[in-house]
Amino acid sequence: MKKLKIGDLEKIREKARRTANLRQGKARAKITVHMGTCGIAAGAREILTALMKEIEKKKIKDVIVTTSGCAGLCSREPMATVEITGKAPVKYVDLDAAKMKKILVNHVLKGTVVKEYALAIGSERTY
Amino acid sequence: MANPPKADDTASKAILRLLRDCFEIYRETQRYCDITNGVRNILQDLSLHILDIVENSIDAGAKKIEIIIKENVKQNMLVLKIKDNGKGMDKNTIAKALDPFYTTKKTRRIGLGLSMLAQATKEADGTFQIKSQKGKGTTVIAKFVYDHIDRKPIGNMTETIIALIAGKGMDVDFIYEHHKNSHGFVFDTRTIKKEIKDIPINNGEVLNILRENIIKELKRIGARP
Ligand SMILES: Nc1ncnc2c1ncn2[C@@H]1O[C@H](COP(=O)(O)OP(=O)(O)O)[C@@H](O)[C@H]1O
Numbered sequence: 001m002k003k004l005k006i007g008d009l010e011k012i013r014e015k016a017r018r019t020a021n022l023r024q025g026k027a028r029a030k031i032t033v034h035m036g037t038c039g040i041a042a043g044a045r046e047i048l049t050a051l052m053k054e055i056e057k058k059k060i061k062d063v064i065v066t067t068s069g070c071a072g073l074c075s076r077e078p079m080a081t082v083e084i085t086g087k088a089p090v091k092y093v094d095l096d097a098a099k100m101k102k103i104l105v106n107h108v109l110k111g112t113v114v115k116e117y118a119l120a121i122g123s124e125r126t127y
Numbered sequence: 128m129a130n131p132p133k134a135d136d137t138a139s140k141a142i143l144r145l146l147r148d149c150f151e152i153y154r155e156t157q158r159y160c161d162i163t164n165g166v167r168n169i170l171q172d173l174s175l176h177i178l179d180i181v182e183n184s185i186d187a188g189a190k191k192i193e194i195i196i197k198e199n200v201k202q203n204m205l206v207l208k209i210k211d212n213g214k215g216m217d218k219n220t221i222a223k224a225l226d227p228f229y230t231t232k233k234t235r236r237i238g239l240g241l242s243m244l245a246q247a248t249k250e251a252d253g254t255f256q257i258k259s260q261k262g263k264g265t266t267v268i269a270k271f272v273y274d275h276i277d278r279k280p281i282g283n284m285t286e287t288i289i290a291l292i293a294g295k296g297m298d299v300d301f302i303y304e305h306h307k308n309s310h311g312f313v314f315d316t317r318t319i320k321k322e323i324k325d326i327p328i329n330n331g332e333v334l335n336i337l338r339e340n341i342i343k344e345l346k347r348i349g350a351r352p
Pocket residue numbers: 037183184187211213214215216224229230231232237238239240241242264265
């Protein structure tokens with residue numbers, strides 16, 4: 001059976017060389033999209049896809065996008081956590097692609113927390 | 128004027144916490160009812176179920192996860208298989224895993240993923256099976272009657288695989304095998320990692336190329352990209 005191989009290796013190498021080495025912790029921010037059952041049902045995958053596309057469109061090279069499991073607040077999914085390096089993480093709730101893009105621009109790039117989408121501090125359950 | 132008596136802080140905090148807990152349980156139960164009343168609408172397609180089932184494997188500490196889809200039109204059968212090398216379950220846990228009110232997650236009191244996929248197979252006259260061995264790993268097999276009117280569509284496997292690699296590709300290896308009738312392909316992140324060497328697999332450029340490749344392969348085998 002055919003094994004999938006990626007062509008264009010040199011092209012990727014070339015492009016990737018210009019990318020900051022995120023594994024060495026030089027990232028400006030980390031965005032975690034929560035992928036528990038409720039999150040997936042509420043559209044978390046679409047949010048992740050939209051986020052990746054926007055990061056590419058804006059040629060942002062120093063933001064890590066990752067996923068994690070259930071955040072424990074099913075009724076507020078989809079959710080994402082934005083962590084600017086050196087600052088406290090902010091949880092965003094009831095997201096859609098447009099809100100995610102706004103968070104990327106305002107919070108991640110400009111440093112202003114988008115309060116209207118953020119989970120009110122104190123309403124978060126700690127376990 | 129005398130100050131109003133100050134409520135005991137620890138006591139009021141405890142009561143508040145209790146109220147909040149109750150509310151959360153209420154909301155979850157409400158949501159559970161919504162979900163069981165309309166199971167078919169919650170995870171719209173099988174690619175979302177797969178994403179969810181693989182999330183269990185990741186939670187179970189799996190480092191290698193195989194996702195196998197077999198579309199056999201002639202035998203009128205669709206088979207999904209998700210195999211991981213995570214921590215596995217003992218007999219007792221497997222039996223309980225299908226109870227929607229069972230979860231070992233600490234963030235929530237109900238688990239739905241496995242029961243929802245089981246439900247989806249039932250609706251399409253299929254079967255559902257969990258094989259697991261503590262310390263070895265878990266395999267979930269879902270079979271469906273291919274042309275059953277209530278069989279959920281496969282959905283967008285490309286975005287499911289890309290989402291998994293973007294989120295966990297640095298720590299976990301994914302092997303995605305998709306067959307349609309006599310055609311098929313294997314997509315193995317271990318092979319790709321060897322090829323790209325020092326470039327992280329979750330790099331945006333790499334993901335774009337992987338995405339294009341998966342779509343191309345799905346088209347080649349006659350599956351819906
Ligand atoms: N691949 C797996 N490996 C080990 N344990 C699993 C796996 N899948 C499911 N389980 C167990 O079954 C339980 C129920 O799973 P699931 O129905 O997906 O609900 P949830 O993930 O929300 O708990 C999990 O909490 C876990 O204890």
